[in-house]
Amino acid sequence: MYLCASIVSISSLQHPAAGYRKIFETVEELEEPIPATVLGLIPSWLKGSVLRMGPGLFKVGGEPLNHLFDGQAMIHKFDLQNGGVTYHRRFIRTDAYVRAVTENRVVITEFGTAAYPDPCRNIFSRFFTYFRGIEVTDNCMVNIYPVGEDFYAVTETNFITKVDPDSLETLEKVDLCKYLSVNGVTAHPHTDPDGTVYNIGNCFGKNMSLAYNIVKIPPAQEGDFGMTENHFVFVEQPVKINLLKFLSAWSFRGATYMDCFESNQSMGTWFHLASKDPAGYMSSHKFRTSAFNIFHHINAYEDDSFIVVDLCTWKGFDFVYNYLYLANLKQEWEEVKKAALRAPQPEVRRYVLPLDIHKEEPGKNLVSLSYTTATAVLHTDGTVWLEPEVLFSGPRLAFEFPQINYSRCSGKKYSFAYGLGLNHFIPDRIVKLDVQSRESRAWREDGCYPSEPLFVPTPGARDEDDGVLLSIVVKPGAERPAFLLLLDAVELTELARAEVDAVIPVTLHGVYRPATSDPDREDP
Numbered sequence: 180m181y182l183c184a185s186i187v188s189i190s191s192l193q194h195p196a197a198g199y200r201k202i203f204e205t206v207e208e209l210e211e212p213i214p215a216t217v218l219g220l221i222p223s224w225l226k227g228s229v230l231r232m233g234p235g236l237f238k239v240g241g242e243p244l245n246h247l248f249d250g251q252a253m254i255h256k257f258d259l260q261n262g263g264v265t266y267h268r269r270f271i272r273t274d275a276y277v278r279a280v281t282e283n284r285v286v287i288t289e290f291g292t293a294a295y296p297d298p299c300r301n302i303f304s305r306f307f308t309y310f311r312g313i314e315v316t317d318n319c320m321v322n323i324y325p326v327g328e329d330f331y332a333v334t335e336t337n338f339i340t341k342v343d344p345d346s347l348e349t350l351e352k353v354d355l356c357k358y359l360s361v362n363g364v365t366a367h368p369h370t371d372p373d374g375t376v377y378n379i380g381n382c383f384g385k386n387m388s389l390a391y392n393i394v395k396i397p398p399a400q401e402g403d404f405g406m407t408e409n410h411f412v413f414v415e416q417p418v419k420i421n422l423l424k425f426l427s428a429w430s431f432r433g434a435t436y437m438d439c440f441e442s443n444q445s446m447g448t449w450f451h452l453a454s455k456d457p458a459g460y461m462s463s464h465k466f467r468t469s470a471f472n473i474f475h476h477i478n479a480y481e482d483d484s485f486i487v488v489d490l491c492t493w494k495g496f497d498f499v500y501n502y503l504y505l506a507n508l509k510q511e512w513e514e515v516k517k518a519a520l521r522a523p524q525p526e527v528r529r530y531v532l533p534l535d536i537h538k539e540e541p542g543k544n545l546v547s548l549s550y551t552t553a554t555a556v557l558h559t560d561g562t563v564w565l566e567p568e569v570l571f572s573g574p575r576l577a578f579e580f581p582q583i584n585y586s587r588c589s590g591k592k593y594s595f596a597y598g599l600g601l602n603h604f605i606p607d608r609i610v611k612l613d614v615q616s617r618e619s620r621a622w623r624e625d626g627c628y629p630s631e632p633l634f635v636p637t638p639g640a641r642d643e644d645d646g647v648l649l650s651i652v653v654k655p656g657a658e659r660p661a662f663l664l665l666l667d668a669v670e671l672t673e674l675a676r677a678e679v680d681a682v683i684p685v686t687l688h689g690v691y692r693p694a695t696s697d698p699d700r701e702d703p
C-alpha cells in the first residue's frame with residue numbers, strides 16, 4: 180500500500196535557477212499581520228499558531244553576516260482561525276539586533292561573524308575592550324518553545340528571550356547562568372507529559388575540563404539528546420570546542436565560535452547513558468562507534484533490555500557547519516552540488532545499546548531484537564562497539580530537522596518520522612519515513628523550498644500518523660511567493676496552502692501552539 184519513491188527519482192530534483200538564494204536574504208518586519216489566501220480546505224479542528232524562528236537580517240552596515248546561524252533572529256507566526264489564516268513577523272529585540280541596527284555594525288560576535296570594531300574608539304581603548312572579553316550572543320534565531328505558560332526564543336548560549344506569542348513583542352532577556360550551572364544549553368529540550376522540561380548543557384569544569392549537565396525545569400519537543408522512559412542518551416561527536424582556543428580567542432579581534440571548533444580524527448563517536456532517576460546511575464560502559472556528526476535525534480526508546488536510538492547522522496569527523504556559510508549556500512546550483520560532494524554524507528541510522536552487558540561473552544553480538552540489524556559487540560578492552568542499521572540513505576540527500584508524533588511517541592516504540600529533505604544542503608522536499616518498514620515518501624514541488632514539518636495530531640486520533648504536517652514553503656517568483664503548507668500526514672498529500680504576498684526567509688525550528696480557547700485542544 181505504501182508508495183515508496185525510488186532513491187534515484189527522489190534525489191534527482193535540480194535547481195538551475197538557484198531560487199533557494201531568496202531564503203537567505205534580508206526582509207522587513209511587518210507592522211501588522213497580513214491576510215493569507217487559502218487554497219484547499221483547512222481542517223476545522225486546526226485552530227492555533229505556527230511559531231517559527233530563523234534569521235531575518237543577513238547584512239549589517241553593508242557587510243554580510245557569514246554563517247547560516249548568524250542572521251538576526253526573526254519570529255514568524257501563521258495564525259489559523261475558522262478557515263482563515265494571517266501571517267505576521269517581527270525581529271526579536273535582542274541586544275545583538277538592537278546594537279547592530281543602532282550602531283550599523285556587528286557589535287556582538289555571532290557564530291561565524293566577528294564583531295566589527297567601533298570606529299569611534301582609538302586603538303588603546305579597542306585593546307581594552309577586547310581584553311575584557313567579547314560578549315556572548317543572545318541571537319535567539321534557532322528555536323522557540325514553551326516553558327509553562329511562557330514562550331522563549333533560543334539559540335544555544337546562556338541567553339534565552341521571552342516573547343509574547345500573540346503580539347510577537349520581545350519581553351525579557353534571561354541569563355540561564357543565574358539559575359543553572361551551565362554555559363549554554365541545547366535549543367531542543369524534551370518535555371515529559373507532566374510538563375517537566377529537560378535539557379543538556381555544557382559547563383566549564385576544573386582544570387580546563389568540560390562537563391555535561393542535565394538540567395530539569397519542573398512543570399511548565401524533539402531533542403539534541405535522546406530521552407526514553409528511564410534514560411537520557413547523549414551522543415558525543417568528534418567535533419568539539421577547544422576550550423583553550425575559545426577562552427583565548429576572545430582576547431583578540433576577529434575570532435568567532437566557528438574558529439574554536441576542532442575535529443578529533445581518532446576518537447570516533449561515543450554514546451553516554453544516564454538514568455533519569457536523580458538517585459540513579461551514569462552507565463560506565465564505553466559505547467563506541469565510527470565518527471559522525473549529529474545535530475538531531477529522531478527518537479529513542481527502551482525495548483526489552485535495549486535502548487534503541489534513531490539519529491540523523493553525517494558520516495565522518497569533518498564538521499558539517501563548515502559547509503553552512505551563506506556564501507556557499509547562495510552559490511550557483513552546480514557549485515552548491517560540488518561543495519556538498521566534499522561534505523560529510525547524511526544517513527538516518529538506528530543504534531541499539533544493550534543494558535545487560537555483564538552476562539555476555541566478548542566478541543558476540545549482544546543485540547537480539549528481531550527487527551533490526553544493528554549490532555553491539557563487547558570487546559576485550561571493555562568497550563562495546565556499535566554498528567548501526569541504516570534507516571534512510573540517498574546520495575547527498577539528508578533527512579533532517581526530524582519530527583515525530585511527540586505527545587504520543589516520544590521515548591516509546593514508534594513507526595513514523597517526518598523530516599525536511601536537504602538536497603545537497605538545499606531544503607526541497609518533505610519526507611515521511613516509516614522506521615519499521617524503512618519505506619519513505621516525499622512531497623515536493625518545482626521551485627519550492629519548504630521548512631521543518633511540524634506534526635499536529637488529529638484530536639482523538641487512533642493511528643500514530645493521523646494528523647497534519649505544517650511547513651512554511653517559499654516559492655520565489657510566484658505571484659504570492661510563500662505559503663503555509665498543510666499536508667495529510669498519512670499520504671503526504673496536500674490539504675491546503677495559505678499563500679502570502681511576502682518572501683519568508685529560512686526558518687530552523689518552531690512549534691505549533693493550539694488556540695487556548697479551543698475546546699478540542701490537544702497539546703502537540
Ligand SMILES: CCCCCCCCCCCCCCCC(=O)OC/C=C(C)/C=C/C=C(C)/C=C/C1=C(C)CCCC1(C)C
Pocket residue numbers: 247248290315316321334335336337362363364366381420425436474499503579601604605606630631685686687
Ligand atoms: C532549514 C534549511 C537550512 C538550509 C541548510 C541547512 C543545512 C543543514 C545541515 C545540517 C543540519 C543542521 C542542523 C542545525 C541545527 C541548528 O539549528 O543549530 C543551530 C545552532 C546554533 C546556532 C548554535 C549556537 C551555539 C553557540 C553560539 C554556542 C556558544 C558557546 C560555545 C560554543 C561554547 C561554550 C560557551 C557557549 C557561549 C555556550
Ligand SMILES: [Fe+2]
Pocket residue numbers: 366367474475688
Ligand atoms: Fe536544531
